Amino acid sequence: MTDRLVQLEQLTVRFGDRPVVDHVNLTVNRGDILTIIGPNGAGKTTLIKTILGIQRATSGKVLLTPGLVIGYVPQHLSLEATLPLSVKRFMMLSGRSASECEAALQRTGVAHLLEASVHHLSGGETQRLLLARALVRQPDLLVLDEPAQGVDINGQAALYDLIRELRDELHCGVIMISHDLHLVMAATDKVICLNQHICCSGHPADVSHDPAFIETFGNQVAESLAVYHHHHNHKHNLHGDVVNGNEPHGACDHEHH
Structure with missing residues (x-):
């Protein structure tokens, strides 16, 4: 390229x-x-x-x-508030393997939140999650x-x-x-x-x-x-x-x- x-x-x-x-x-x-x-x-x-x-x-x-x-980090993460969704599940929606998803979360510093609800993350944690989702695409x-x-x-x-x-x-x-x-x-x-x-x-x-x-x-x-x-x-x-x-x-x- x-x-x-x-x-x-x-x-x-x-x-x-x-x-x-x-x-x-x-x-x-x-x-x-x-x-x-x-x-x-x-x-x-x-x-x-x-x-x-x-x-x-x-x-x-x-x-x-x-x-x-292209890896895209949008301004806002819009999710249905009543939808149960863990960080792990959110990352797996990318279609990548569990190991790839965990590696991306590790790289952005939020691997410890793997089982946490995306609805309960702080602003900084949410941005790092979105960055990990973009990163997993290489x-x-x-x-x-x-x-x-x-x-x-x-x-x-x-x-x-x-x-x-x-x-x-x-x-x-x-x-x-x-x-x-x-x-x-x-x-x-x-x-x-x-x-x-x-x-x-x-x-x-x-x-x-x-x-x-x-x-x-x-x-x-x-x-x-x-x-x-x-x-x-x-x-x-x-x-x-x-x-x-x-x-x-x-x-x-x-x-x-």
Whole structure:
């Protein structure tokens, strides 16, 4: 398989007369971590649903590398509340073997919840379960819609650490949607600022200076991101604490100058 996984050419999606995604050109390569940001209603979820084939394009092209395997982590897990469903059973619905399912849960740090009800999981546990379900497919491309949704602040850094590790292990591409702009600065290689069309794109530190970004998010946000640095020579445990060796050392430092 080539390094190019997805290519969008002049992709447009209209709902009635309203363009929700407007003439978007985008390439995602193996090894990329690309994060889509933008205001509410900007078309972010519609864009990834079009890549997934859930939403039909009005015009333009979605070119996927032949044989591409996509692992999708949706924004919400919608299950019938009265349906008894354990973590093990939920994973087995993927059609993979029990050992493959358990290995994926182990990798995302929630293998101890194998017999737990999916209805009783915390936000962070649910996201790790959804990530395990995507991981068990051995994807070439991971697509994550707000992966830190419902995760407390201490667990978010650990979750983004895990996503980066999975990118390296699988040598896959990653597309994320995120509203947390400061986490984007630490977690991604490239940012796409979407507001129906692509306003600006590039490395996070460069995008924060772009006039289109400032117009979309305001001077205060842009200035705070422009001086943002994440010194990432450490790892986070499941609680978000910094771990050097085997000892946790509290929350991750983010320096502002």
